[in-house]
Each structure stands twice: as C-alpha cells, then as structure tokens.
Amino acid sequence: MTQLEWTPQSFLREFGSETVEMIDCCEQGALVSSLTLAQFWRGYLFAQSRPRVRATHKAQMLKLKDWPPKTDFGLKMPAFHADLMAALPFKQYCHVDGALNLARYLPPDALPPDLGPKLYNAYGRRRLWLAGDYLKGGHTCLHCDVADAFNLLVHEWNPLDDSEDAPPAEGSEVDASLLNDELGSLAGAAGAVWDIFRYEDTDKLCAFLREHAERTGAPAPTHPIHDQSVYLDDGMRRELRERYGVVGWHLVQRQGDYVFLPAGCAHQVRNLSCCIKVAMDFVSPENVGRCLELTEQFRRLPDWHSANTDKLQAKSMLRHALQLAAEQLRAFGEAAEQAHAGGAS
Numbered sequence: 001m002t003q004l005e006w007t008p009q010s011f012l013r014e015f016g017s018e019t020v021e022m023i024d025c026c027e028q029g030a031l032v033s034s035l036t037l038a039q040f041w042r043g044y045l046f047a048q049s050r051p052r053v054r055a056t057h058k059a060q061m062l063k064l065k066d067w068p069p070k071t072d073f074g075l076k077m078p079a080f081h082a083d084l085m086a087a088l089p090f091k092q093y094c095h096v097d098g099a100l101n102l103a104r105y106l107p108p109d110a111l112p113p114d115l116g117p118k119l120y121n122a123y124g125r126r127r128l129w130l131a132g133d134y135l136k137g138g139h140t141c142l143h144c145d146v147a148d149a150f151n152l153l154v155h156e157w158n159p160l161d162d163s164e165d166a167p168p169a170e171g172s173e174v175d176a177s178l179l180n181d182e183l184g185s186l187a188g189a190a191g192a193v194w195d196i197f198r199y200e201d202t203d204k205l206c207a208f209l210r211e212h213a214e215r216t217g218a219p220a221p222t223h224p225i226h227d228q229s230v231y232l233d234d235g236m237r238r239e240l241r242e243r244y245g246v247v248g249w250h251l252v253q254r255q256g257d258y259v260f261l262p263a264g265c266a267h268q269v270r271n272l273s274c275c276i277k278v279a280m281d282f283v284s285p286e287n288v289g290r291c292l293e294l295t296e297q298f299r300r301l302p303d304w305h306s307a308n309t310d311k312l313q314a315k316s317m318l319r320h321a322l323q324l325a326a327e328q329l330r331a332f333g334e335a336a337e338q339a340h341a342g343g344a345s
Helices: 008-015 037-045 078-087 199-216 234-244 285-299 314-344
Strands: 019-024 030-036 062-067 118-122 140-143 148-157 192-196 249-253 258-261 267-271 274-282
Touching: 008 037, 019 037, 030 037, 037 062, 192 258, 199 234, 285 314
Parallel strands: none
Antiparallel strands: 019 030, 019 062, 062 118, 118 274, 140 267, 148 258, 148 274, 192 249, 192 267
C-alpha cells in the first residue's frame, strides 16, 4: 500500500491553478476544456460546487483521465512516483525496470512509449444516470488496452452534500436505480464497479454488440470495442450471458485495491463514488503475442480512428529483448565452455 496521502487536497495545493481538459460522462463524452484543477477538486469534495451544463443546468459528471497528459509523472510528481514504485506488487512485471517487463529492453536512444503512470480522477454516482436517450451509467465505456496494465484506487469519497445520490432513509424501499443484478443494493456503496471479459470471448462480444446496435437502431460501430462507445448495463450483460454464454468478472474495487488487466481483455468501469486512481501499463512475455495482434487490429482501423496508431512499439520491444537474451545465452555458453576446458586441463 502507498505511504503518501493521495488526496484532492494534496493535488489542489500544488496544481490547482492548472487548466485541464476533462470529459463530461453525462453528456456522452463531451469535452470540457475551460476549467481548472481547483474547480474539478471542489466538485469532487462538494457536489453542490460541481460545474453545470449551461443549456440544461445539469451537474456535470466530470472525468480527468491520463493526467498529467504530456509531462512525465516522475518529473511532475517525484514523491508520488517514488511512493507508487515502492508499493508495487509483482515488481518483475509492473516496475519500469522489471526483468519481465519487456518495455525495459528498448534501447536508451529509442523514443519510449508513454506507459504511465497516469492519474484517472472522476466524480461518482451510485444511481444510474441518463446519457442521451439511454441509461449509460459508465465512466469508462467498454474497450481494451494494447498492453497489460494495473489500476490502483488510492482515494474514494462520497460528498456529504450530494442530495441526489444520498442513500435512502433507513427502513425505506431501495429504488431500482440503486439495484444491481449481481451486487444487490448499491445504497451506501463506494469505490468502482468493473466488468472484465476474457480475451478469448472478444469475437462473441463483438458479435453481440453489432447485433444489439442493429436491433436497437443505434449507429453501426466501426469496431464494437475499439470505438469505446458502449457501456453494458445489467440487461445487456444478462443478455450476453444467456444468449452468447459470455460471463465476465463483475467486481467492486475499493480504496487500496489493485485491478490487473491482461492485454486485450475488454473492460468497463463505473464509479460509485468520487475516485482517484493511478494506472500504469507494462508488457509481459506471456501476453506480447496479444499485443502484436492488437497492434495489427488497430492498424487496420480507418485513419481517422483514435486507436489507429502504434503507440506501444511491441515489435521493437520483443526484438531487443530477444537480442539481449541471445547475447546472454551465448555469453553463458562461452563461460561454461571455458570452465569445462579449464577443469579438463
């Protein structure tokens, strides 16, 4: 577990004046670029302080992802970076210098991919909310990552002044917007709900999403998962389970919990409370084949698609890792031969 306090107050003191680009999850991912970090953190702590949509006066459900966007995390926040590196489990895989993290084998003169860490901060809500004409309820829509990743929840908070999302009074009936098929009542809950699906079920997921879009009159997706435009609610997950036999992991992440995501596994997230999460990518030998497959999938997407770039350089990582392994095996063999020859003489 981390030792420092990863709290809104900590980031507010140092970076509150910065203007940042955010997403309003209640407005189907509309960009919000005119707010400062101080305004975001005030809305995180006090629901009544949240910015509102000018046309509807509805409170925004803001998400600040991939922060800091263009600055190395270790340079901007060295103390937090050191705290995170010290707390990592499975350092052989997760640490930037881990022996089983293939990203470490890129040569020093190569332009390294941005694998993080990055902060993912968002407001939360226990009840489902309307986004457009359908119940969305997701802070991160269904998608998959080209590399392995971990996600650590470092802070959760339910604003005391959030009357719209307050738990029902004791003894009163829980309304449907607080009920979850698998988790039961979400009244009083905190943290984040994750759905994670096996990589082997990707084709079935895509088939279900294409069929669902056609049946409901939704726009046909370019790629049902890579578009990152769908959140599977209880009804959709039930239909996926009953008609396609696809069952994912439906779990709650609480403060201090790590979630590990193998490369290519489709997943989605809904915050039940305001959350600060820190995430980082890595490339394991076990899943580098998936990384190469996904890189090729992304390459075949239209040029305008946001996923149509090779940001990972998996081929280069693998080539340099194999080259180093071959050199070390050769050196080991030569040393063994010399030792054998010396013993024979």
